[in-house]
Amino acid sequence: MTIPRAAKTLRRTRIQEEKEEQILEAALDVFSASGFRGSTIDQIAEVAGMSKPNLLYYFRTKEAMHRALIDRVLYTWLEPLRAFDAEGNPETEIRSYIRRKLEMARDFPRESRLFANEVLQGAPHIEDELKGPLKELVDEKAEVIRAWAKSGKIVTCDPYHLIFSIWSTTQHYADFDVQVRAVLGQEHSGEGRFEDAARFLEQLFIGGLRPDPLEA
Amino acid sequence: MTIPRAAKTLRRTRIQEEKEEQILEAALDVFSASGFRGSTIDQIAEVAGMSKPNLLYYFRTKEAMHRALIDRVLYTWLEPLRAFDAEGNPETEIRSYIRRKLEMARDFPRESRLFANEVLQGAPHIEDELKGPLKELVDEKAEVIRAWAKSGKIVTCDPYHLIFSIWSTTQHYADFDVQVRAVLGQEHSGEGRFEDAARFLEQLFIGGLRPDPLEA
DNA sequence: GGATAATTTGACCGATTGGTAAACATTACA
DNA sequence: TGTAATGTTTACCAATCGGTCAAATTATCC
Numbered sequence: 387m388t389i390p391r392a393a394k395t396l397r398r399t400r401i402q403e404e405k406e407e408q409i410l411e412a413a414l415d416v417f418s419a420s421g422f423r424g425s426t427i428d429q430i431a432e433v434a435g436m437s438k439p440n441l442l443y444y445f446r447t448k449e450a451m452h453r454a455l456i457d458r459v460l461y462t463w464l465e466p467l468r469a470f471d472a473e474g475n476p477e478t479e480i481r482s483y484i485r486r487k488l489e490m491a492r493d494f495p496r497e498s499r500l501f502a503n504e505v506l507q508g509a510p511h512i513e514d515e516l517k518g519p520l521k522e523l524v525d526e527k528a529e530v531i532r533a534w535a536k537s538g539k540i541v542t543c544d545p546y547h548l549i550f551s552i553w554s555t556t557q558h559y560a561d562f563d564v565q566v567r568a569v570l571g572q573e574h575s576g577e578g579r580f581e582d583a584a585r586f587l588e589q590l591f592i593g594g595l596r597p598d599p600l601e602a
Numbered sequence: 603m604t605i606p607r608a609a610k611t612l613r614r615t616r617i618q619e620e621k622e623e624q625i626l627e628a629a630l631d632v633f634s635a636s637g638f639r640g641s642t643i644d645q646i647a648e649v650a651g652m653s654k655p656n657l658l659y660y661f662r663t664k665e666a667m668h669r670a671l672i673d674r675v676l677y678t679w680l681e682p683l684r685a686f687d688a689e690g691n692p693e694t695e696i697r698s699y700i701r702r703k704l705e706m707a708r709d710f711p712r713e714s715r716l717f718a719n720e721v722l723q724g725a726p727h728i729e730d731e732l733k734g735p736l737k738e739l740v741d742e743k744a745e746v747i748r749a750w751a752k753s754g755k756i757v758t759c760d761p762y763h764l765i766f767s768i769w770s771t772t773q774h775y776a777d778f779d780v781q782v783r784a785v786l787g788q789e790h791s792g793e794g795r796f797e798d799a800a801r802f803l804e805q806l807f808i809g810g811l812r813p814d815p816l817e818a
Numbered sequence: 819g820g821a822t823a824a825t826t827t828g829a830c831c832g833a834t835t836g837g838t839a840a841a842c843a844t845t846a847c848a
Numbered sequence: 849t850g851t852a853a854t855g856t857t858t859a860c861c862a863a864t865c866g867g868t869c870a871a872a873t874t875a876t877c878c
Binding site: 419421424503506507509521543547548551553558559562565569582591593 | 637640641715718719721724732737757760763764766770775777781784787798801802805808810
């Protein structure tokens with residue numbers, strides 16, 4: 387009697403690693419484009435270039451695939467915020483945070499859309515991650531920002547809404563890419579638009595956060 | 603022999619108007635929560651409180667429902683941008699644009715999510731609207747902003763990315779509501795968060811766009 | 819009130835959904 | 849090289865999908 391579920395084997399074989407990688411890559415394609423409910427196992431199987439039962443041999447359910455994908459992507463996704471350094475200079479820290487987030491929007495748009503789809507549809511699968519690890523990390527960084535404001539390095543402002551505004555403005559270029567391209571027209575839709583966006587956003591945030599000269 | 607399709611009758615009856623209203627209301631609920639592909643006619647029928655064939659009597663296909671919803675919502679959705687006035691004072695115009703967009707995010711989050719879902723998933727049903735009416739309106743308002751910059755009323759900046767950043771920061775509070783609530787925690791998730799957001803965003807944009815004193 | 823048009827429903831259709839069973843093929847390892 | 853574990857496929861399942869049909873019901877108007 388064989389135990390046919392890869393998940394139940396203790397040692398991961400070479401084939402397992404390769405195929406799981408292949409599947410998650412395809413799943414990222416599909417989930418990020420259609421959301422969880424709108425995606426089908428057949429689609430993922432086709433993109434992955436394998437049969438549906440074969441795919442289900444590695445991930446027992448559609449949920450399991452989604453789960454694995456979220457887990458893998460979440461850590462990387464929070465990396466830029468984690469790099470936010472309390473000791474650094476506020477201006478350079480904010481500038482490089484914007485840069486990093488914009489680079490992620492440019493280089494990993496599917497990952498951004500995966501989360502966007504999930505959150506947009508009520509975050510039924512990642513509620514715990516949002517209320518747990520994410521909130522804790524944001525709380526911590528919000529304190530850093532508050533300290534900067536208190537010491538007069540930046541203007542007094544709500545640190546949470548500051549973080550939200552950096553998230554939204556940068557991820558916009560991944561999540562709403564079609565709209566951005568449509569509005570900019572073909573001539574400005576090249577990769578240069580990320581440079582333009584970076585320049586504008588740095589200008590906006592550095593200018594908008596400059597400490598009030600009256601208080602100085 | 604009756605002509606059983608409401609769409610083919612010339613005069614709209616009272617019942618038709620009521621039921622179509624009822625259906626679109628339900629469709630907005632469902633489409634905004636799951637996107638087009640992830641939504642089912644059965645779900646909409648259940649929310650609308652009528653049988654599926656009855657629903658299909660008023661809208662022949664799922665696409666037709668979606669189409670009608672998009673058409674109805676698009677005009678209203680662009681209203682704030684249309685109100686952007688070239689003659690007005692830049693600071694008050696931008697301030698009130700932010701206010702209006704935030705109010706829409708607060709009062710019509712489903713409409714925002716309907717578009718967000720659509721654009722996020724590649725805008726397969728509204729590509730023409732984006733490249734046509736939307737682009738034209740944005741082009742027009744971008745010129746207004748450029749003129750303000752040229753006359754030194756605001757800092758020189760890319761008007762398109764300015765508009766994108768106002769869209770993204772404001773709509774964030776509708777589209778990513780779950781995340782915002784999760785991060786802010788229960789204590790700050792009341793309606794007051796929109797006031798906080800408005801205060802921060804006005805501060806950010808007014809400060810970030812203040813004309814460079816060196817050029818003055 | 820009766821004729822006619824408009825509305826509603828239950829039963830149903832083929833296609834697709836997520837997922838399974840079991841036979842078959844391949845790999846790893848002694 | 850044999851064999852047991854791992855991997856793959858074909859055929860299939862019940863449930864749900866978008867949508868149709870004809871019959872039944874209700875509203876409208878003379």
